[in-house]
Amino acid sequence: MPLLDVRNLTMHYVTKMGDVHAVDDVTFAIEHGEAIGLVGESGCGKTSIALTLLRLLPDNAKFLGGQVLFEGVDLTRLPEGEMRRIRWRGISMIFQAAMNSLNPVYRVGDQIIEAMQTHMNVSYAQARRRVAELFDLVGLAPELMDRYPHEYSGGMKQRAVIAMALACDPKLVIADEPTTALDVIVQDRILRRIDEVRKQLNMAMMYISHDIAVIAEVAQRIGVMYAGNLVEFGDTLTIFQRPAHPYTIALMSAFPSLKGEKRKLQGLPGEPPDLLRPPSGCRFHPRCAFATQVCTAQMPPYEEIEPDHFVACWHPQPRRS
Amino acid sequence: MSPLVSVESLTKLFPVKRRVFALRVRQYVHAVDGVSFSVEEGEIFGLAGESGCGKTTTGKLLVKLLEPTAGRIALEGQDITSIRRGEAMRTFRRKVQMIFQDPYESLNPRFTVFDTIAEPLLIQGVRSLAEREALVAEILAQVGLTPPETFMFRYPHELSGGQRQRVAIARAMVIRPKFVVADEPTSMLDVSIRAGVMDLLLGLRQELGVSYLYITHDLAVARYMCDRLAVMYLGKIVEVGPTEEVLQNPLHPYTQALIAAVPVPDPTYKREPPEIKGDVVAPINPPPQCRFLPRCPKAQEICQRSPHPPLVDRQGHWVACYLA
Numbered sequence: 001m002p003l004l005d006v007r008n009l010t011m012h013y014v015t016k017m018g019d020v021h022a023v024d025d026v027t028f029a030i031e032h033g034e035a036i037g038l039v040g041e042s043g044c045g046k047t048s049i050a051l052t053l054l055r056l057l058p059d060n061a062k063f064l065g066g067q068v069l070f071e072g073v074d075l076t077r078l079p080e081g082e083m084r085r086i087r088w089r090g091i092s093m094i095f096q097a098a099m100n101s102l103n104p105v106y107r108v109g110d111q112i113i114e115a116m117q118t119h120m121n122v123s124y125a126q127a128r129r130r131v132a133e134l135f136d137l138v139g140l141a142p143e144l145m146d147r148y149p150h151e152y153s154g155g156m157k158q159r160a161v162i163a164m165a166l167a168c169d170p171k172l173v174i175a176d177e178p179t180t181a182l183d184v185i186v187q188d189r190i191l192r193r194i195d196e197v198r199k200q201l202n203m204a205m206m207y208i209s210h211d212i213a214v215i216a217e218v219a220q221r222i223g224v225m226y227a228g229n230l231v232e233f234g235d236t237l238t239i240f241q242r243p244a245h246p247y248t249i250a251l252m253s254a255f256p257s258l259k260g261e262k263r264k265l266q267g268l269p270g271e272p273p274d275l276l277r278p279p280s281g282c283r284f285h286p287r288c289a290f291a292t293q294v295c296t297a298q299m300p301p302y303e304e305i306e307p308d309h310f311v312a313c314w315h316p317q318p319r320r321s
Numbered sequence: 322m323s324p325l326v327s328v329e330s331l332t333k334l335f336p337v338k339r340r341v342f343a344l345r346v347r348q349y350v351h352a353v354d355g356v357s358f359s360v361e362e363g364e365i366f367g368l369a370g371e372s373g374c375g376k377t378t379t380g381k382l383l384v385k386l387l388e389p390t391a392g393r394i395a396l397e398g399q400d401i402t403s404i405r406r407g408e409a410m411r412t413f414r415r416k417v418q419m420i421f422q423d424p425y426e427s428l429n430p431r432f433t434v435f436d437t438i439a440e441p442l443l444i445q446g447v448r449s450l451a452e453r454e455a456l457v458a459e460i461l462a463q464v465g466l467t468p469p470e471t472f473m474f475r476y477p478h479e480l481s482g483g484q485r486q487r488v489a490i491a492r493a494m495v496i497r498p499k500f501v502v503a504d505e506p507t508s509m510l511d512v513s514i515r516a517g518v519m520d521l522l523l524g525l526r527q528e529l530g531v532s533y534l535y536i537t538h539d540l541a542v543a544r545y546m547c548d549r550l551a552v553m554y555l556g557k558i559v560e561v562g563p564t565e566e567v568l569q570n571p572l573h574p575y576t577q578a579l580i581a582a583v584p585v586p587d588p589t590y591k592r593e594p595p596e597i598k599g600d601v602v603a604p605i606n607p608p609p610q611c612r613f614l615p616r617c618p619k620a621q622e623i624c625q626r627s628p629h630p631p632l633v634d635r636q637g638h639w640v641a642c643y644l645a
């Protein structure tokens with residue numbers, strides 16, 4: 001049984017102008033101790049998936065169906081009291097720009113201790129010892145726990161937020177753009193540290209990022225999202241060597257690279273669709289070079305085209321040499 | 322022939338606010354510290370480095386949004402360091418423009434696309450409305466916002482991020498400047514849109530013969546855009562040369578670390594961690610030695626007892642390091 005089994009997840013935001021189709025019929029699974037990555041551009045629904053899993057959605061969100069099986073229990077049907085026990089201890093999350101969410105008037109250590117005491121039955125002294133361990137784990141000097149956020153650099157704050165996400169020994173950590181605001185050298189250190197911790201604690205990770213290079217380095221399996229749909233999912237090597245969805249292929253050739261031959265970039269024509277009125281059929285068809293009649297009429301099924309490689313496309317592309 | 326833009330020992334110090342009574346010890350952030358380079362006509366000169374290295378400050382000094390503490394800037398051989406206002410400034414602005422990072426903040430939300438792009442024309446004395454309309458329509462077509470009539474009277478909130486940045490580019494280009502400072506013009510844009518905007522900037526260089534100072538933190542973007550590349554660390558240029566040469570054969574330990582830290586979009590490639598110690602510190606009254614010394618994995622005794630190394634020419638590839 002996978003650790004997390006997401007089936008046909010669908011969630012819309014209700015606005016004055018109509019429903020925003022943020023997450024539509026998304027299915028994937030995460031195994032114990034595995035790192036997966038969700039890539040896609042802004043507004044494609046990556047963060048909305050995470051918020052739906054954790055049931056942290058804003059009031060205008062409308063859950064429309066699907067299952068989120070965490071260790072076999074459907075989180076979508078859990079009473080709020082039990083859901084609260086899942087958050088932090090079962091699944092925790094490192095939010096985007098979380099380093100700016102530390103409270104400036106409390107010592108950093110105390111903020112983590114507060115979270116621990118809310119969710120676990122531990123004494124202050126026990127919690128303090130645990131924070132010292134966690135700081136050590138993420139590469140911060142334990143003395144820093146008695147300092148205030150303004151005394152931290154951006155990278156240090158991000159490490160503290162990661163320590164906080166690990167405080168209650170979660171089985172799955174969702175990291176939403178954990179290093180996007182940071183410089184590359186700090187990003188490199190933090191991603192390496194998270195990966196070490198993940199292996200050490202046998203934690204599962206779900207990375208969310210717009211940067212396919214970051215995902216290539218940290219994730220064992222990759223899901224590619226476009227306009228609220230999961231369009232391709234599979235082993236990282238497979239996705240890079242045999243991308244089958246035209247959007248995945250386009251995403252990869254739109255990225256400039258430091259290594260290899262300098263090549264002309266292929267941007268995509270047009271813009272991502274307005275999810276108030278998503279295109280008919282396949283949502284990618286207005287920008288797709290391979291689109292035909294069927295693509296405009298019908299949503300393609302999400303199918304396994306080879307073992308553990310799923311694609312939602314009427315014209316999956318064959319292996320390129 | 323003199324280069325289009327040349328910068329000599331450019332320095333910008335920002336005073337650090339101290340407590341009211343501690344007036345005596347003045348402390349300064351050395352944001353840009355003795356930077357020299359030149360940009361040739363039609364060239365794209367890149368400035369790369371991490372946040373706080375002084376690349377944006379350098380850009381703002383070049384468009385005269387900031388006054389330098391010391392140093393000299395020349396445009397087409399003429400010293401423009403001390404011009405402040407009046408006709409000289411207007412002439413300068415006709416030749417030098419800037420594109421900012423965030424098209425959500427750089428466009429006035431109450432201006433239509435036409436108002437935004439026509440404003441520099443009005444300032445530069447294009448009095449006839451018909452003429453302004455014609456010029457705005459022409460530049461809109463050139464930046465790929467076609468047909469121009471459908472974009473002219475829209476407001477920024479009716480445009481996507483990529484379209485907004487194209488408007489910002491049109492605003493900078495409409496008076497046909499010779500030199501444009503582009504500060505991270507694509508870093509706020511989505512990947513699928515970014516390539517189009519980068520190609521647009523490359524195309525405009527060809528069509529209009531404009532030169533850029535291209536500021537970016539992303540070395541892969543620098544590789545795609547720039548003819549020559551300078552890497553900055555804490556207010557100093559540590560290495561400069563032809564882009565491909567700097568990126569494929571970096572000589573400075575900082576450039577080497579920076580390149581080594583860039584994630585590689587190839588899951589079969591095992592990237593080693595970059596060789597660098599510690600964290601960036603703010604350059605407040607920095608010690609006289611090499612700025613990179615506290616973080617350098619290769620530092621030797623000579624680095625301890627010498628001042629910050631000068632840029633030394635290695636066949637057109639310059640590096641500021643005693644050991645390189």
